[in-house]
Amino acid sequence: MTDDVQAPPASExxxxxxxxxxxxxxxxxxHAGPFTFKSGQVIQGFTLRYxxxxxxxxxxxxxxxxxxxxxxxxxxxxxxxxxxxxxxxWNNLIGPGKAVDTRRFFVICxxxxxxxxxxxxxxxxxxxxxxxxxxxxxxVTVRDMVxxxxxxxxxxxxxxxxxxxxxxxxGMTAMMFAMxxxxxxxxxxxxxxxxxxxxxxxxxxxxxxxxxxxxxxxxNGDYARDGGPRVGLAIARMMAHITYLSDAGMDRKxxxxxxxxxxxxxxxxxxxxEVESYLRxxxxxxxxxxxxxxxxxxxxxxxxxxxxxxxxSLEQAFAPVRGESLVxxxxxxxxxxxxxxxxxxxxxxxxGKRASYAELDTDLGxxxxxxxxxxxxxxxxxxxxxxxxxxxxxxI
Amino acid sequence: xxxxxxxxxxxxxxxxxxxEPQSRVLDLGCGRGELMxxxxxxxxxxxxxxxLDFDRISACVRxxxxxxxxxxxxxxxxxxxxxxxxVICSRTAQELxxxxxxxxxxxxxxxxxxxxxxxxxxxxxRLGALFRGRKVRNAVYTTAWHESRPANxxxxxDFEDFCAEKSIRVGRRAHLLGDxxxxxxxxxxxxxGYALYDLALA
Numbered sequence: 001m002t003d004d005v006q007a008p009p010a011s012e013x014x015x016x017x018x019x020x021x022x023x024x025x026x027x028x029x030x031h032a033g034p035f036t037f038k039s040g041q042v043i044q045g046f047t048l049r050y051x052x053x054x055x056x057x058x059x060x061x062x063x064x065x066x067x068x069x070x071x072x073x074x075x076x077x078x079x080x081x082x083x084x085x086x087x088x089x090w091n092n093l094i095g096p097g098k099a100v101d102t103r104r105f106f107v108i109c110x111x112x113x114x115x116x117x118x119x120x121x122x123x124x125x126x127x128x129x130x131x132x133x134x135x136x137x138x139x140v141t142v143r144d145m146v147x148x149x150x151x152x153x154x155x156x157x158x159x160x161x162x163x164x165x166x167x168x169x170x171g172m173t174a175m176m177f178a179m180x181x182x183x184x185x186x187x188x189x190x191x192x193x194x195x196x197x198x199x200x201x202x203x204x205x206x207x208x209x210x211x212x213x214x215x216x217x218x219x220n221g222d223y224a225r226d227g228g229p230r231v232g233l234a235i236a237r238m239m240a241h242i243t244y245l246s247d248a249g250m251d252r253k254x255x256x257x258x259x260x261x262x263x264x265x266x267x268x269x270x271x272x273x274e275v276e277s278y279l280r281x282x283x284x285x286x287x288x289x290x291x292x293x294x295x296x297x298x299x300x301x302x303x304x305x306x307x308x309x310x311x312x313s314l315e316q317a318f319a320p321v322r323g324e325s326l327v328x329x330x331x332x333x334x335x336x337x338x339x340x341x342x343x344x345x346x347x348x349x350x351x352g353k354r355a356s357y358a359e360l361d362t363d364l365g366x367x368x369x370x371x372x373x374x375x376x377x378x379x380x381x382x383x384x385x386x387x388x389x390x391x392x393x394x395x396i
Numbered sequence: 397x398x399x400x401x402x403x404x405x406x407x408x409x410x411x412x413x414x415x416e417p418q419s420r421v422l423d424l425g426c427g428r429g430e431l432m433x434x435x436x437x438x439x440x441x442x443x444x445x446x447x448l449d450f451d452r453i454s455a456c457v458r459x460x461x462x463x464x465x466x467x468x469x470x471x472x473x474x475x476x477x478x479x480x481x482x483v484i485c486s487r488t489a490q491e492l493x494x495x496x497x498x499x500x501x502x503x504x505x506x507x508x509x510x511x512x513x514x515x516x517x518x519x520x521x522r523l524g525a526l527f528r529g530r531k532v533r534n535a536v537y538t539t540a541w542h543e544s545r546p547a548n549x550x551x552x553x554d555f556e557d558f559c560a561e562k563s564i565r566v567g568r569r570a571h572l573l574g575d576x577x578x579x580x581x582x583x584x585x586x587x588x589g590y591a592l593y594d595l596a597l598a
Contacts, residue, residue: 346464346474346475350479356462356464357465358450360450375454379457382457386459
C-alpha cells in the first residue's frame, strides 16, 4: 500500500474539521498465555497494538474489524496529534457519517502479529534472550493473524462481527475470518485481493525479500533496532510501490516530467525524472517506519495464503462461511487483478454462499481500494447499513 | 405509479407465478434488482443477479441482494449444469450480443429458463413503423435511436421459429395485450405487446 493516495491536509487543520474521528489513541492488548502458530512454533504471549472508534452497542454486535495491508497498520482513521501530516490510512472511508459510520459501528483495527508498528513481531524482544527475535520469530500466516485478532475481539467483548473488511492482504484476512469464525462473522468485504497470489505476485515479493537479504547489513536478520538492511528495504519498497500503481496512473501523476533542478539534458545518474525522486522518497520514508524482518515475514504470509490448496478446492475452503460477502475489484489493479477477485466471488457462489462482485473503473492500480470515490463509499455503506428487515418498494 | 412502472410490475407478477417457492434463481440483466427483490419477498427464492453496470450492482447490494458485475455468458460458464432452478432473462433478450449463445448457456446452468421480451410485431409497433417511419418509441423504449443501446428487436413469430428450429421445449407461454396485463386470446404476434416464455431443453 502506498502512502499518498489521500489528498494532502487542507490549509485548515483537518483534525479540527469535525468530519472524521478526530484525535485518536492507540492501545495495546497483551495476551499473556502461550500462542501456538500454524507452524507449530510457540511464543510466550504477544501484544497487538490497536485503535477503536465509535462505541460497542449493548448487544455487542456492531463491531466492524478493519484489516490492513502489507505495509499498513492499526491507525486507519483520525489523527494522533494536531501536528500530524496525514490522518489514518482509511480516514476517507471511516468516520462519523462516512461509509463506515463510526456513529453506528464500533470500528476496530489492529496491527498484525508479525508486524512492526507496536504488535509483536521479529523486531520485538524475545523474553528468553532480551534481544530482538529476528528470524527466530515463528513463521506467521494469515490464519495466525486472524486467530490473534480474535483474541483481541474477545477481550473487547465483541459478541459478533457486523463486518470484517480490508484491501489486499486485508482482504485475505477478511476471507480467513469468514472461514475460521463463520458463526462470528456476519459480513465480509474483500477488496483488491486474491484467494492465491499469481506467480508474478510471488515473484515481486521474492525480489523484495532478496533485496533485503542480499544487503549485508541484514546479517541473517540479526541487526540493531535502528540499523539493518536499509538499502535493501528501500529498494524492496521502491519496487513494490510500482506494483501498487498502474501505467496510466503513473503517467498521469508523473509522465516524463523532470525535477526542476535537473535542467535540460543532464548526464548524471542523479534523480532527473520526478518518478525517480518520488520512488527514492518512498523508499527512504519506508525504512524509517518499517522493519525489514517484518517485511520478510508478512510477504511470506501473503505468498503462502492459499485456502484452496489447504482444503482441496476453494469451494470446500469456503464451505463453512455463513456471512455475506462483497468483493470489489479495480480495473487497473494488475497485482491482484479483477479476475482474481471475480474468482473469489464465483467460488463463494458455487459453494452456495451469498456474494456480490462489483468492479470500479480506476487508474490507481492495486491501491485503488484507498480511492476517494463516492461510488465506492455508496457501495460499502449500502452493504454495511442495509436493513435486514427492509420495506419492499418498487422504487426504480 | 407511472405507466412504465406498472408494466414492470406486471412482468414481475407473471414471472412470479412461474417461479417455484424457495428455488434458486439467476436473473440475467438484473438491473437494480426490482425483480429479484419481488421474488425474494413473494417466493422466498435465493436469487443472484448479473449486470454490467456498477451503479446497478450497488443498488442490488443496497437492497440486500447478491449481484455480480460482469458478462452474463462468462458468469454462467463458471457454474456446473443445473446450478439454478430457473434462469430469467426478461427485457434483456433484444440487447444480447449472442442471444442463442446466452439462451443455450442458460438452459445448461438452469433447469428452466424464462425469456421475456417486448413483441415488436405488436400492431402499434407495426403501424408506428408504417406511418411514422421512425424507430419505436413508447413507454418502454423512451429514447431516440442515438440515445439508445444497440437493440435487436424481435417478434413472437421470430421467437417461436427460434425455439422450433433449435428444438427448445416451450413449457408455458404468456402473451399479454398492449396493457401488459390482459392475456391475448388470438394472433399474439399481432395483438400481444409483451411475451414471456418458459423454456427447457427438449
